[in-house]
Each structure stands twice: as structure tokens, then as C-alpha cells.
Amino acid sequence: MGLMTKAALAAAVSAYAISAAPALAQEWQPDRPINIIVPWGAGGSTDQVTRVTAPIISEALGQPIVVVNQPGASGAVGTQEVLNAPKDGYTWTANAIANNATYTVTGLIPDTKIDDWHIYLSVANVPVVSVPADSEFKDFNELLAAFKERGTEITVGTAGVTSSGGMAIAGLGHEGDFEYRMVAYDGGGPAAIATASGEAMVTTQLAVEQAELIRGGRLRALAVLSDQPLQIEGADPIPPITDFLPDFPIAADYFGIFIPNGVPEEVVTTMNRIWEEKVMNSDALREYAEKNGAVFAPSYGEEARKRAMPVVIEEACSAEERGTMVNDPSTIGIDCDTKSEM
Known part of the structure; x- marks a missing residue:
């Protein structure tokens, strides 16, 4: 799976409108630390960017955020742990969104898809x-x-x-x-x-x-x-x-933090506000991206989902083309004949 270069992707990102301010709702005030399970080892791309964004959110919430590395099964072990955890807003995950969206296609997690998550994207990365x-x-x-x-x-x-x-x-x-x-x-x-x-x-x-x-x-x-x-x-x-390979497919690979569906509404509303006000204006995150060959591209909600779908479709359909899928992409709502959602 290929990716846009920094300049090309940055131009594409700037073309998107920033998500509208979240609707008024009760503010969430967590009373204990929040865990973000990174389902990969320390030092990797997910771990790096999560440790840049976690302090921004922690300061805004007034509670520690603990980044927990829990690798195994190409990220599926830690991701499943989050799906199994109580939906109280205190257990999140971080990953490439294409992984969370396609674990069912690759057979690593049964019956999960992109809409099982509230999506908060931070950067796009390139192999x-x-x-x-x-x-x-x-x-x-x-x-x-x-x-x-x-x-x-x-x-x-x-x-x-x-x-x-x-x-x-x-x-x-x-x-x-x-x-x-x-x-x-x-x-x-x-x-x-x-x-x-x-x-x-x-x-x-x-x-x-x-x-x-x-x-x-x-x-x-x-x-x-x-x-x-x-x-x-x-x-x-x-x-x-x-x-070298002129026909190699190109799609932007987005990374971020994901909160499972089912958490209280005030958790999502508060996180939306923090992402828009703090993360999307973070000099620390921007500097991290510029230094390390990533693209500063934070978004959340429907806008984040819209940006994520091209790489989700590409990875799901690539698994079908290469014969590595366990479940057909149609099980997560993707039609590989048209390379679109069903």
C-alpha cells in the first residue's frame, strides 16, 4: 500500500473544511487516569505519535493518560482488549485506522469495522x-x-x-x-x-x-x-x-486515537472539543511530523472517517487480490468491484 508524499498530502488536507464545532453537551470530567492501549511495541509509529498527543489531551482533561504497549497478532491483541473493556470512557486505543477497520477481513478480530470507533486522526505516515x-x-x-x-x-x-x-x-x-x-x-x-x-x-x-x-x-x-x-x-x-513500479497504488495512511462506540456521550463531545481546540493547533504535533517525514493532518468525526476510507478500501481489497483475506470485504461494507462502500 503506497502513500501520498508530504507535499501532495498536505495540499489535499488543506482542501478539506475543518469539522464544525461540536454541539453543546455536558462536559466530561474524568476522575481517574485514562489508558490508551497501543497494540504495538514501544518506539514504533503508533507509539511515537500517541506519546506526542497524549500529554496534550491529559492537560486539557486534568487527568493522567497512561500509554500501555500491548503488542501481539499484528495489533489485534491490544485492540481486542479495548473492545472487551467496559465502555466507560477510560480505555482507548491508538493505531493506523486501516488496521482497526480491516481486522475482520484479515481474520484477526471477528465482526469489527470502522464504525465501531470514534475516530481522532493525527498524522499520515508513509512506508x-x-x-x-x-x-x-x-x-x-x-x-x-x-x-x-x-x-x-x-x-x-x-x-x-x-x-x-x-x-x-x-x-x-x-x-x-x-x-x-x-x-x-x-x-x-x-x-x-x-x-x-x-x-x-x-x-x-x-x-x-x-x-x-x-x-x-x-x-x-x-x-x-x-x-x-x-x-x-x-x-x-x-x-x-x-x-520503479509506475502502477503502484497510492493511498494516505492515517494514524490516530480511537475510542470505542458505546462510551457516554459527554466523553465524545469533550474529546471532540479538545481535538479541535488543542490537537489540531498543536505545535508539538506539527514539529514531530515535519521532523520525521509524516504529514500533520488532524481531524475527527465524520471528516476523519471520510479521509480514512480510501486507505481502508485499498487495504481490504488488496487482501482480497493477494489471497490473504479470511473474510470477504463485503462483511465490513466494502465492494471491491467498485472500490467503494456498499
Whole structure:
């Protein structure tokens, strides 16, 4: 699954109108700490951006927000924990929205879909194909030729099958007509570090998980899954995947915080206000995005759902095309014949 580059996506984001101010309702005043379960390991893309946004919300609510890493089954273990928790407003999750929306298609969580969540998006992220600094592969064409010739001899470090990196290499394998051997880690950060250390030959995790390693010369970035080059602060521009695979599909991959349906109305109304007033104007979040090759793109509610659906549809239908689905995308309301909602 590919992504827009920062400049292209930022232009698209600016074209959207900001959601209208929430309707007046009783303000929520939590009386104890709130848990955000990050269903991936520490240091990955979800963990990073959640630890930037959590203090903003905590200050506004006047209660601590505890970020809990609970990896397993490509994010499904922690996500299921949130779905099973009491709907009292004190247990949230964070992830890429395409994961939460398609876990049923991949068979990792039964009977769940995008509308099981109140959606609060923060940034859009982009996968990057990188190799260790001392790798034999100097550019993506060399790597692509090796994949075609050596197949499963080439190991790819990711955070799991349904992670952004896992979906990225699946898309590359499909479009490039090659096989590979995935090595799964507890998060995108650990996968990138392991690849830099030589445990895997390639990683396809997100730019934000690789930025420091690329800047530090431990990873060599070969291509960004975008149709435009990507600039990471302190590093050379990364060429777009469309230079090598012109028909590679592009869709923006949004990350954020999600609150399960069924919580009291005042929880959602208060969170909507905080997101609009604080997160959507956060210098800390903007600086994080600009430094790490992400796109500052906060939204919530119906606007967030609208932005999320293209990547949800792309991932659900890609699973069908690649033969990795367990349940048909129609079970979550997606028609892959038309690439639209049913």
C-alpha cells in the first residue's frame, strides 16, 4: 500500500473544511487516569505519535493518560482488549485506522469495522523501503532484481502481516511479482532497528520509525511508497516507488486515537472539543511530523472517517487480490468491484 508524499498530502488536507464545532453537551470530567492501549511495541509509529498527543489531551482533561504497549497478532491483541473493556470512557486505543477497520477481513478480530470507533486522526505516515547501510543493494532496482531472482532468500523486517510495513511489502510483492520471507517484530521501531543491525535484509516500515536510523547512516533508504520524493530532515530525498513500479497504488495512511462506540456521550463531545481546540493547533504535533517525514493532518468525526476510507478500501481489497483475506470485504461494507462502500 503506497502513500501520498508530504507535499501532495498536505495540499489535499488543506482542501478539506475543518469539522464544525461540536454541539453543546455536558462536559466530561474524568476522575481517574485514562489508558490508551497501543497494540504495538514501544518506539514504533503508533507509539511515537500517541506519546506526542497524549500529554496534550491529559492537560486539557486534568487527568493522567497512561500509554500501555500491548503488542501481539499484528495489533489485534491490544485492540481486542479495548473492545472487551467496559465502555466507560477510560480505555482507548491508538493505531493506523486501516488496521482497526480491516481486522475482520484479515481474520484477526471477528465482526469489527470502522464504525465501531470514534475516530481522532493525527498524522499520515508513509512506508519506506530501506536496507542496512552496508547492504549489497545500492538502489531499489538492484533490490527488485534480487527479489525476483532469490525470492524467499530475502528477509524483510516488519511489525507483522497487517502492520503498515507488512502491507507495504505485500503490495510490493504483488506489484513486482516476487516472493520474500517476512520476519515479524513487536513493532515498527524494533523491526527497523533489527534491520539496521543486519537481522533482516530489508525493512518496509514507516518513515517515522526509520528517520533517526536513516539520518544516522545506519539505514539506506531506497524508495518511498509515494508518487513523489520524500524529504526527511537531515537526509537525502528518497525517490518515489513510482519511479520503479509506475502502477503502484497510492493511498494516505492515517494514524490516530480511537475510542470505542458505546462510551457516554459527554466523553465524545469533550474529546471532540479538545481535538479541535488543542490537537489540531498543536505545535508539538506539527514539529514531530515535519521532523520525521509524516504529514500533520488532524481531524475527527465524520471528516476523519471520510479521509480514512480510501486507505481502508485499498487495504481490504488488496487482501482480497493477494489471497490473504479470511473474510470477504463485503462483511465490513466494502465492494471491491467498485472500490467503494456498499
